Amino acid sequence: MKLIYTILCLFCCSASYGQTTILKGKVMDAMDRFSLPGATLRLEPGNRYTVSNVNGDFEFLSVPAGTYTLSVNYLGYQAYTKQISVNGKQEQLEVLLSSSSQTIGEVSVMGDIVKGQARALNQQKNNSNITNIISSDQVGRFPDQNIGDALKRVPGITMQNDQGEARNIIIRGLSPELNSVTLNGDRIPSAEGDNRNVQMDLIPADMISTIEVNKTLTPDMDADAIGGSVNLITRAVPNKQRISATLGGGYMPIREKGIYNGSLVYGNRFADNKLGIVLSGTIQTQNFGSDNIEAVWDQHDNRVFMDQMDIRKYDVQRIRRSFSLATDYEINSRNRLELNAIYNWRDDRENRYRTRYRSMEWDKDKQTYIGDIRRETKGGIDKNNNNTRLEDQRVLNFSLKGEHLLTSKLDFDWAASYSKASEDRPHERYIDYQMRKVELGQDLTDPNKPLVIDNNQDYSAFGMRKLTENHDYTSEDEFGAKFNFRLPLSIIDGQKGRLRFGGRLRLKNKKRDNIFYEYTPVAAVFGAMSTLPMENWSGNNYQPGSQYIPGGFINKRFLGVWDLTNRDLFEEKADPSEYLAVNYKAKEIITAGYVRWDQNFTERTSMIVGARIEHTSIDYSGNFVEDEEDLISAVNNKNSYINILPSLTLRHDVTNDFILRAAVTTSLARPNYYALAPFINSLPGDTEIDAGNPNLKATYATNFDLMAENYFQNVGLVSAGAFYKRLNNFIYRYADRSYTSSKFANDFPDISNPIPTGEEWRFTQSRNGNNVDVYGFEVAFQRQLDFLPGKFLKGFGIYTNYTYTYSKAHGIQSSEDGDERTGLRLPRTAPHMFNGSLSWENNRFSARVSANYTAAYLDEITESSFYDAYYDRQFFIDANASYKITGQFRIFGEANNLTNQPLRYYQGTKERMMQLEYYRPRFNLGLKFDL
Numbered sequence: 001m002k003l004i005y006t007i008l009c010l011f012c013c014s015a016s017y018g019q020t021t022i023l024k025g026k027v028m029d030a031m032d033r034f035s036l037p038g039a040t041l042r043l044e045p046g047n048r049y050t051v052s053n054v055n056g057d058f059e060f061l062s063v064p065a066g067t068y069t070l071s072v073n074y075l076g077y078q079a080y081t082k083q084i085s086v087n088g089k090q091e092q093l094e095v096l097l098s099s100s101s102q103t104i105g106e107v108s109v110m111g112d113i114v115k116g117q118a119r120a121l122n123q124q125k126n127n128s129n130i131t132n133i134i135s136s137d138q139v140g141r142f143p144d145q146n147i148g149d150a151l152k153r154v155p156g157i158t159m160q161n162d163q164g165e166a167r168n169i170i171i172r173g174l175s176p177e178l179n180s181v182t183l184n185g186d187r188i189p190s191a192e193g194d195n196r197n198v199q200m201d202l203i204p205a206d207m208i209s210t211i212e213v214n215k216t217l218t219p220d221m222d223a224d225a226i227g228g229s230v231n232l233i234t235r236a237v238p239n240k241q242r243i244s245a246t247l248g249g250g251y252m253p254i255r256e257k258g259i260y261n262g263s264l265v266y267g268n269r270f271a272d273n274k275l276g277i278v279l280s281g282t283i284q285t286q287n288f289g290s291d292n293i294e295a296v297w298d299q300h301d302n303r304v305f306m307d308q309m310d311i312r313k314y315d316v317q318r319i320r321r322s323f324s325l326a327t328d329y330e331i332n333s334r335n336r337l338e339l340n341a342i343y344n345w346r347d348d349r350e351n352r353y354r355t356r357y358r359s360m361e362w363d364k365d366k367q368t369y370i371g372d373i374r375r376e377t378k379g380g381i382d383k384n385n386n387n388t389r390l391e392d393q394r395v396l397n398f399s400l401k402g403e404h405l406l407t408s409k410l411d412f413d414w415a416a417s418y419s420k421a422s423e424d425r426p427h428e429r430y431i432d433y434q435m436r437k438v439e440l441g442q443d444l445t446d447p448n449k450p451l452v453i454d455n456n457q458d459y460s461a462f463g464m465r466k467l468t469e470n471h472d473y474t475s476e477d478e479f480g481a482k483f484n485f486r487l488p489l490s491i492i493d494g495q496k497g498r499l500r501f502g503g504r505l506r507l508k509n510k511k512r513d514n515i516f517y518e519y520t521p522v523a524a525v526f527g528a529m530s531t532l533p534m535e536n537w538s539g540n541n542y543q544p545g546s547q548y549i550p551g552g553f554i555n556k557r558f559l560g561v562w563d564l565t566n567r568d569l570f571e572e573k574a575d576p577s578e579y580l581a582v583n584y585k586a587k588e589i590i591t592a593g594y595v596r597w598d599q600n601f602t603e604r605t606s607m608i609v610g611a612r613i614e615h616t617s618i619d620y621s622g623n624f625v626e627d628e629e630d631l632i633s634a635v636n637n638k639n640s641y642i643n644i645l646p647s648l649t650l651r652h653d654v655t656n657d658f659i660l661r662a663a664v665t666t667s668l669a670r671p672n673y674y675a676l677a678p679f680i681n682s683l684p685g686d687t688e689i690d691a692g693n694p695n696l697k698a699t700y701a702t703n704f705d706l707m708a709e710n711y712f713q714n715v716g717l718v719s720a721g722a723f724y725k726r727l728n729n730f731i732y733r734y735a736d737r738s739y740t741s742s743k744f745a746n747d748f749p750d751i752s753n754p755i756p757t758g759e760e761w762r763f764t765q766s767r768n769g770n771n772v773d774v775y776g777f778e779v780a781f782q783r784q785l786d787f788l789p790g791k792f793l794k795g796f797g798i799y800t801n802y803t804y805t806y807s808k809a810h811g812i813q814s815s816e817d818g819d820e821r822t823g824l825r826l827p828r829t830a831p832h833m834f835n836g837s838l839s840w841e842n843n844r845f846s847a848r849v850s851a852n853y854t855a856a857y858l859d860e861i862t863e864s865s866f867y868d869a870y871y872d873r874q875f876f877i878d879a880n881a882s883y884k885i886t887g888q889f890r891i892f893g894e895a896n897n898l899t900n901q902p903l904r905y906y907q908g909t910k911e912r913m914m915q916l917e918y919y920r921p922r923f924n925l926g927l928k929f930d931l
Contacts, residue, residue: 248926716783770811
């Protein structure tokens with residue numbers, strides 16, 4: 001209550017401070033009046049300086065009356081100086097900067113690529129922590145459809161792909177579970193059922209103004225970001241009316257179908273510039289697919305062979321829609337409000353045709369393999385779902401924020417937000433026909449492309465195995481609130497110092513609610529496979545090779561047309577083995593407080609020191625299931641823990657453009673939701689148990705970072721840095737093939753024991769390892785080559801970066817007896833990552849060719865090296881170009897994945913292919929209007 005009374009008093013007294021002045025203003029481009037974030041502003045005499053925010057706004061607090069020289073420094077722009085008089089009244093300034101290439105009587109020829117780099121580099125240069133910034137102009141100059149594709153251009157970042165688009169983010173070799181994603185500083189919930197991953201392919205690239213990758217944290221930031229924190233910043237309100245529209249179309253050779261996209265932006269200021277509004281909307285439609293083969297390898301009697309192999313064909317329609325609203329209202333010179341909202345909605349309509357060869361075993365007598373063949377069609381109902389499986393994913397975020405100058409020395413800001421993510425898969429259908437115990441050959445001459453030799457093309461021998469329909473639903477919502485106070489506090493005369501403190505609340509709810517039914521035809525409507533409508537796919541143009549023939553499948557329209565609820569035709573039976581063990585509910589309450597002190601020692605040396613404390617309370621519910629379908633009991637678990645996270649950040653400006661940064665920080669990563677759920681799934685028929693682990697500890701990391709950056713005034717950067725992370729209690733997937741009744745009794749003393757005495761089962765569970773050491777370094781270079789002779793050569797620019805990461809894990813058990821696997825890296829730690837691009841532009845034309853490379857890395861640890869899964873190396877080449885027809889109209893073209901890079905996993909060794917999926921290139925052409 002004392003704090004509330006103090007704040008009220010400060011509000012009441014704020015008008016009485018008249019001896020000093022609050023100097024506020026905005027920094028803009030003189031030509032187009034776009035806001036310029038990251039500008040350094042200084043007042044002389046004295047050592048007063050500040051940096052413009054993402055909207056170009058700045059403020060100097062508590063400025064005594066007098067005459068000052070205001071100077072502004074911004075890469076790529078002419079130096080700005082102006083004499084101003086401060087007389088005790090609040091001042092509002094408008095700072096207009098001209099590009100450094102502008103001369104008298106000549107229009108600026110600074111290209112769009114360079115302008116985008118200038119905005120990004122100025123923010124990166126003046127941020128207090130180690131960051132990488134990508135502006136909207138940079139995003140627009142790469143041929144990227146979604147935010148994930150744009151992020152893979154950042155040093156130290158690689159992405160895991162899904163259906164040809166970047167989805168899961170890996171920062172400095174650390175998996176998605178060890179990173180965080182925010183939208184305008186608010187956490188984005190996850191639509192994934194098992195984990196906390198934010199799907200980066202859900203948000204279109206053109207809905208975001210700036211991407212900020214924080215590789216070190218300060219105490220005022222959420223602590224759950226060991227690898228880094230990605231902050232997506234939506235469009236800010238423009239300083240004048242802006243109307244922008246894009247219309248495009250393209251071609252996807254994989255299915256010889258089209259791409260269609262469009263976007264519209266409108267923004268303006270009203271009510272004497274007090275109220276600003278910007279509305280954005282975009283829609284993207286793609287018709288594509290993928291060609292995929294998969295294999296599961298096993299070994300027996302010194303024979304390495306495929307236990308299972310799939311040949312898959314996917315047809316996909318992806319529709320992405322996004323709408324956003326941003327408003328700000330300046331109540332008066334001391335109080336300002338912001339309201340932001342964004343809604344992302346993606347529909348994936350998919351059909352999958354899968355031929356599976358399974359349970360293949362060597363028959364010594366026949367000298368061949370014996371196994372089963374299954375031919376499965378995946379789809380959905382005809383009504384609304386167009387005979388496809390519909391995956392409906394949505395993410396929405398609403399936030400209200402306030403900024404208040406309580407006195408000339410104390411400011412206060414607050415924010416409240418609500419976010420929700422969901423994934424709904426209604427009426428998902430499968431029909432599966434089977435032929436059992438048939439002779440199959442295996443050609444393993446090239447294990448990179450193994451082949452099952454199948455001479456069983458008589459579809460009349462295939463009988464129906466299963467007809468199913470399921471409805472899967474996952475949702476996560478989060479309410480967040482935070483507040484921050486800032487006031488001057490310096491222990492060194494004449495040097496800037498500031499104290500910040502505040503609090504944070506996060507209320508999270510997650511649930512997965514799936515249901516699955518199997519249908520048995522009552523009437524004779526389903527005969528042998530050959531008697532039903534079928535689709536047949538040959539190996540022609542099949543990307544893994546024409547030797548792979550998907551073959552025949554039940555027609556998707558035949559699958560979708562049936563009314564499965566008609567009891568005259570079908571008998572319905574729930575199949576708990578498909579949903580009972582995976583359903584769960586989770587509640588988390590996270591409260592945090594922090595204190596942060598910024599202190600300048602000299603004009604060139606500064607420090608940030610502070611600490612954050614986070615309290616986590618969890619309440620999880622899961623199911624104890626036996627034999628996949630018998631619910632023994634519901635299981636509930638509650639837990640709480642506290643983390644204290646100190647940090648220290650140092651910065652030294654050797655020159656105005658050469659900066660050294662060092663940081664020692666701490667951070668954490670909470671376990672995945674499903675890993676914490678207290679479920680037990682007992683499978684006596686397979687002698688297997690899979691269990692959650694509600695006693696998992698959060699991974700705690702101590703991070704050391706060093707970075708040197710040299711910025712070029714003509715817009716460029718060369719940087720080099722090193723990092724080391726020590727992760728304690730890291731989480732891995734434990735597997736024990738000799739799990740006994742006594743071990744179960746020890747691990748689950750309150751649960752009835754499903755393992756008979758004397759038997760050994762396979763047991764899997766997420767567990768905490770001891771620690772992991774992660775080392776690495778990164779280098780980056782970008783600049784315009786304007787030092788080259790001739791007007792043509794000066795138009796070239798280079799953007800390139802490389803990151804090396806090495807890790808070593810300790811404490812990974814291979815059995816309950818304490819056997820430890822050694823020499824393992826942390827999963828998803830990519831050792832080598834490289835980005836490079838060469839661009840050229842003048843005042844009308846711009847073009848860029850880009851390359852992205854990621855080396856192979858361990859993806860999943862199993863019980864032995866033979867079964868470990870690896871994500872193979874990837875190399876992409878993309879290209880794009882644009883031409884200004886007039887000052888408002890631009891035509892552009894884009895080409896992605898010119899290398900036809902497949903998604904490839906391998907098992908144990910590089911030669912044993914696990915998955916090989918091709919997408920082919922993507923081409924897009926469009927027109928952009930900007931007023």
